[in-house]
Structures are given as structure tokens and as C-alpha cells.
Amino acid sequence: MNNTQLETFLKIADTKNFTSAANMLGYAQSTVTTQIKQLEEELGCLLFERLGKSLTLTREGEKLTEYAERMLQLEREILLEIPTAKEPSGVIKLGVSESLCYNRFPEILLEYKRMYPKMDIQLQFIDHDTFPALLKKGVLDLVYTLNPLMENPELRLIEKRPESLGFFVSPDHPLAKKRRLTEKDLEGIPLLLTSHTCSFRHMLLEDFVRLGITPTIELETSSKEILKQFAMNQLGVAFMPEMVAVEEVKSKRLKKLSWGGSAFPIYSQVFVHKDKHISKAIDELIRLIVKKK
Numbered sequence: 001m002n003n004t005q006l007e008t009f010l011k012i013a014d015t016k017n018f019t020s021a022a023n024m025l026g027y028a029q030s031t032v033t034t035q036i037k038q039l040e041e042e043l044g045c046l047l048f049e050r051l052g053k054s055l056t057l058t059r060e061g062e063k064l065t066e067y068a069e070r071m072l073q074l075e076r077e078i079l080l081e082i083p084t085a086k087e088p089s090g091v092i093k094l095g096v097s098e099s100l101c102y103n104r105f106p107e108i109l110l111e112y113k114r115m116y117p118k119m120d121i122q123l124q125f126i127d128h129d130t131f132p133a134l135l136k137k138g139v140l141d142l143v144y145t146l147n148p149l150m151e152n153p154e155l156r157l158i159e160k161r162p163e164s165l166g167f168f169v170s171p172d173h174p175l176a177k178k179r180r181l182t183e184k185d186l187e188g189i190p191l192l193l194t195s196h197t198c199s200f201r202h203m204l205l206e207d208f209v210r211l212g213i214t215p216t217i218e219l220e221t222s223s224k225e226i227l228k229q230f231a232m233n234q235l236g237v238a239f240m241p242e243m244v245a246v247e248e249v250k251s252k253r254l255k256k257l258s259w260g261g262s263a264f265p266i267y268s269q270v271f272v273h274k275d276k277h278i279s280k281a282i283d284e285l286i287r288l289i290v291k292k293k
Helices: 003-015 017-024 028-043 060-081 105-115 130-137 199-212 222-234 242-250 282-290
Strands: 048-051 054-057 090-096 118-124 140-146 153-164 165-169 191-192 217-221 237-241 266-274
Touching: 003 017, 003 028, 003 060, 017 028, 048 140, 054 060, 054 153, 054 199, 060 090, 060 130, 090 282, 105 118, 105 282, 130 140, 140 282, 153 282, 165 222, 165 242, 191 199, 191 222, 199 237, 217 222, 222 237, 222 242, 237 242, 266 282
Parallel strands: 090 118, 090 140, 191 217, 191 237
Antiparallel strands: 048 054, 140 266, 153 266, 165 237
């Protein structure tokens, strides 16, 4: 058993497809098939149930997943910590909220890459509900997220910074001329919201329920670009993080409404698992995130 086989196993477990896994890893499909066959022979069990074109993990495969993720995490830590070279090299698996990638995180990543060109940052967009488990299993080394303040005994909160949610419309929208709005002003107004899994959407709709207001939802999407496009075309009021609309507000394609209703506190937050060893390479990335205003 080796880490190459385990990486292949995890990629197949994720994609549920040998061909897709082979393409993503840059292997021939026969190579992937051989690696899994060797792994199954060594462990003495089937790892995947093959039923026609469908592929699912067996019970033994599900058990192996957690161990494989931990072993690959340990390999990353060894490569980050053991070499004596002054310049860090290796891989950091970073989970990040999509909203942070509009104007803030790309600058952080570029600066980090200039400082440490031998480091490989592998990004994965995350959901609020699922990233704690990914940190616990070692799938991710570090998380940079935008959400309501989160407390979890399994996680270590390294940094938090207050951020802003807002309501955005076209400058030509009738509401753009109002000095101060509350929830009542949005009753019957088409709303452009983030997807069902997004905490921002839940905050707003819970507020409406508390006040006895029935929302008119025109659009739900995980794409902030689509939210902005709909808002710019006067198709509704977009509720989203202020940071994703900086350029559109600056160029007067969108206007942030003056809000006098309930507060919707959110924070950019940096998490690791509570037992995670923070290497020099990870610590430097955290330092840049904390420094960035």
C-alpha cells in the first residue's frame, strides 16, 4: 500500500467514476484500475461495489476513506516540516468561501506565491455546514470562510473580522431613491438570494418569519455574478456580501440600499482543526490573510 494508491482511491470515491478519476490524476484508466486492484488484494476486501455503470463505496471502502485522508494529510505535513530548506515547499489544501475570492483572496494568493513559489495551494470552495468535517478528516488543512460567527469544539478559530451583508439594486430601481429601508419596504419586492445551503439566505428568511413578512423570491443561485446581473437589470433586490459588489458599486452599476432593519452580522474567519499542527508554510498564509484589509 502506498500514498499514490490511496490518492487514487480517494479520487474515485469522490468522482464515483474510474475514467473521471484517471483523467483528473493524469493516468491511463488501466493504471487506475490496477492500483485499486492491488489495494483490494492487499487489504483482502472489495472497496467499491460495481453495479452496472454505478459505483459506490463498500463498508470497507468507507472505513478506508478516513484513514486514507489522514495518511495523505500526514504526508503533506512531513513535506512541509522535515526538509531543511529555508524556503517552504509542499501542498496546502485550503477551503475558501466563494465570496472571498472576488477581490480579497486572489491578492493574498498572489502575494503568497511570490514569496513561496515552491508552495502549491490547492483550493476547494466550501459550504458552512460541511467544512468542519473536512478539517476533522484531514481533507483540508485550513479554512478561510465568510459566515455568521461559528463555534465548534472540534475547531480552532484563529482569526475573525466583521464583514457586511447588504441589499443591492440598479441605481434606476425605485427603492434606490429611498433614504432608509426596513423589512416592510421589501414586502412584495422580488428578492435575489443565494442558494438553499447558504447561511446568508437563512439569516434573511428567518428575520422575515420573525416579523411575519412573506418574501417574494425571484431567484436563488449560488452564483454571485448572476445575482449582480439580475440586480443590474432591475429584476430584483440582491442580498449578498458587500465585498462581492465593490466594483459594481464603484462604477455605479449597482447601489447599496441604506438599511435600517435588522442587523445580519457575518465575519471572515480562519479555522484549523483543534489538533492541527500549524507549519511555517500554513502560518505564513494565515499571516497574509490576517494582514489583508
